[in-house]
Amino acid sequence: MxxxxxxxxxxxxxxxxxxxxxxxxxxxxxxxxxxxxxxxxxxxxxxxxxxxxxxxxxxxxxxxxxxxxxxxxxxxxxxxxxxxxxxxxxxxxxxxxxxxxxxxxxxxxxxxxxxPDYRGNNGSYFRGHRPIIHHEYMNSPYHRKRYWARSLVGYSPFVNAMxxxxxxxxxxxxxxxxxxxxxxxxxxxxxxxxxxxxxxxxxxxxxxxxxxxxxxxxxxxxxxxxxxxxxxxxxxxRGDLIRCMNCGYMRDRKDYHDELTRLNRDWLNGATSGVDGSTGDVIKDGRAELRPDGDAELNRGVSYDDFILPPCSRCDDATLHDNEGNSCNKENSHQERRSFFKTDVVFFGDxxxxxxxxxxxxxxxxxxxxxxxxxxxxxxxxxxxxxxxxxxxxxxxxxxxxxxxxxxxxxxxxxxxxxxxxxxxxxxxxxxxxxxxxxxx
CATH class of the missing domain: 3.40.50.1220 (TPP-binding domain)
Structure with a gap:
């Protein structure tokens, strides 16, 4: 000892x-x-x-x-x-x-x-960054696409942190x-x-x-x-794990990032100019900026509509779920499909x-x-x-x-x-x- x-x-x-x-x-x-x-x-x-x-x-x-x-x-x-x-x-x-x-x-x-932290002297919250809120992620496909697109660029420094x-x-x-x-x-x-x-x-x-x-x-x-x-x-x-919001299946976040990169390679090429892809650091005024949730600033005006989020492979493709998690008929339902992944993290508001x-x-x-x-x-x-x-x-x-x-x-x-x-x-x-x-x- x-x-x-x-x-x-x-x-x-x-x-x-x-x-x-x-x-x-x-x-x-x-x-x-x-x-x-x-x-x-x-x-x-x-x-x-x-x-x-x-x-x-x-x-x-x-x-x-x-x-x-x-x-x-x-x-x-x-x-x-x-x-x-x-x-x-x-x-x-x-x-x-x-x-x-x-x-x-x-x-x-x-x-x-x-x-970085949220609440410290130089915390991101005091520099104008607003983290994603739980209900936004759960109820908005747009916010989910935005979260994963920006995270795909900005998360790597956290994986490599010692x-x-x-x-x-x-x-x-x-x-x-x-x-x-x-x-x-x-x-x-x-x-x-x-x-x-x-x-x-x-x-x-x-x-x-x-x-x-x-x-x-x-x-x-x-x-x-x-x-x-x-x-x-x-x-x-834990930020290194993700969980399906429908069936609860958990998988490694790195594997999911690899899948996102493969599916969105062309989209990423057009959205990440000005970003140092080797580290995931955000370049702003010549300085690297990290945020505590791995969020990265992408090109202004970038559209997230074409960013692809793959559903959970363990869930039945024919099954849709309403906002209460109840199964409903695929052909007659316009409810949000809940076969999507979320980091195994308690977001703000959760x-x-x-x-x-x-x-x-x-x-x-x-x-x-x-x-x-x-x-x-x-x-x-x-x-x-x-x-x-x-x-x-x-x-x-x-x-x-x-x-x-x-x-x-x-x-x-x-x-x-x-x-x-x-x-x-x-x-x-x-x-x-x-x-x-x-x-x-």
Whole structure:
């Protein structure tokens, strides 16, 4: 185990400089670990409790906590390296002797892998990008064609993305027994599809898997699994899988992309000038722009009417289904045909499947500590897990640059420890500290 910890100690993440750092004008975000005062919650009470929703406020730039020329506090002359070490020590103290820590991760842990987020300081939502909404995809053939045409160009960087220090550190912490909760008494675990547990698409259930959860992630990039985390619940699904909305058949997204490319080769040739097809990056004003859902900007005025979406080969071609999923007569029906594929992802406006909720709740109940990493907890599906833990008296640590929903609601002041520090550096440093402790014993 000593060697396994050691290989994560070297290297630091590099964040870009920003006007936020130079101006130093958002003093309320200066780096520190804290509990916090009650603040009113600014979100609409009309939003459905289980839906994914879009952000309202822009958080600070992570580089504010990492630049060599920026002190961590107005009266603190220490450099950021010492500041990160201090934040890491606070996290280590919070861990103590806990051995049932549940990690909840969001997009912030993957930004160091080159995958952008929606709600970060430079998140795509604050740059004018609007992601597809669930009801648009389900009810509009036009939106489905548009989604897949643009995704076909913009998704490849996500396929090629590699785990960063943060993902790798969590894998090592899991292997060392520092994170993970036992779900031995959770019958709902057996009813989960193994795909949302990071298992291969051809595994049909979770019955042969250990009843354990180490990480609950809101991300759909599967980077935790790539890094070696064995027990990861993908709360919002996986972007590398697609599912037929009629029969439920699942297949690999890459295979579907290959089929789309073959069927639409001529269309793509006319729609992708100005796009670097080797990487899928969108070229705008000489700069590459990625979006968190793999959406790519194609030529202006391009028509999606001729883009071909193949139906599911497992479904009966003679069967049509209405919007409730009921079969109807092909010759007499004008209802929408539902034999189409959708990524196995919870789109904005959709709800997390109940069984995933039940298992995630059981994981919270089995934990003696909850570590939130890189998430604003804006989405209710993640926020309600943390709230559930706090209501049960479970200590919570939040490693995230920017204010979270927990802070805005003033939830669990005495139970919550907040850290603002680069995720990869901090978790990597935590692994190093634990390794050093083992060597000193």
């Amino acid at each position: 000593r060697a396994a910890f050691a290989f994560h100690i070297s290297g630091r993440s590099k964040f870009p400089t920003s006007s936020f750092c130079q101006a130093n004008r958002h003093r309320r975000f200066r780096g520190r670990s804290s509990c916090y005062n009650h603040r009113p919650f600014a979100y609409s009470t009309n939003i459905h409790a289980s839906h994914r929703i879009l952000p309202l406020e822009r958080p600070p730039d992570p580089s504010y906590f990492s630049r060599n020329d920026t002190a961590a506090d107005d009266n603190d002359a220490r450099g950021p390296t010492e500041y990160v070490r201090n934040q890491t020590r606070i996290l280590r103290e919070w861990m103590g002797e806990k051995r049932s820590i549940l990690c909840i991760t969001g997009a912030g842990i993957s930004t160091e892998s080159g995958i 785990p960063n220090m943060g993902h790798e550190a969590l894998a090592v912490l899991e292997a060392g027994g520092y994170i993970g909760v036992d779900l031995g008494g959770c019958d709902d675990f057996d009813r989960l599809g193994s795909s949302c547990l990071g298992q291969p698409v051809d595994a049909i259930d979770g019955k042969d898997l250990a009843r354990k959860i180490s990480v609950i992630t809101q991300n759909v990039d599967t980077l935790h699994t790539k890094a070696g985390v064995r027990h990861c619940l993908h709360l919002h699904g 709800s997390v499947p109940k069984q995933r909720f039940d298992v995630s709740h059981a994981a919270v109940d089995a934990a003696n500590g909850i570590l939130c990493i890189g998430t604003s907890l804006t989405v209710h599906s993640a926020y309600r897990l943390v709230k559930r833990g706090i209501e049960r008296g479970i200590p919570v640590a939040i490693l995230n640059v920017g204010e979270t929903r927990v802070e805005r609601e003033g939830l669990g002041d005495r139970l919550v420890t907040k850290l603002q520090s680069p995720i990869g550096e901090t978790l990597n440093g935590l692994v190093g500290m634990l390794d050093q402790e083992k060597m000193n014993k």
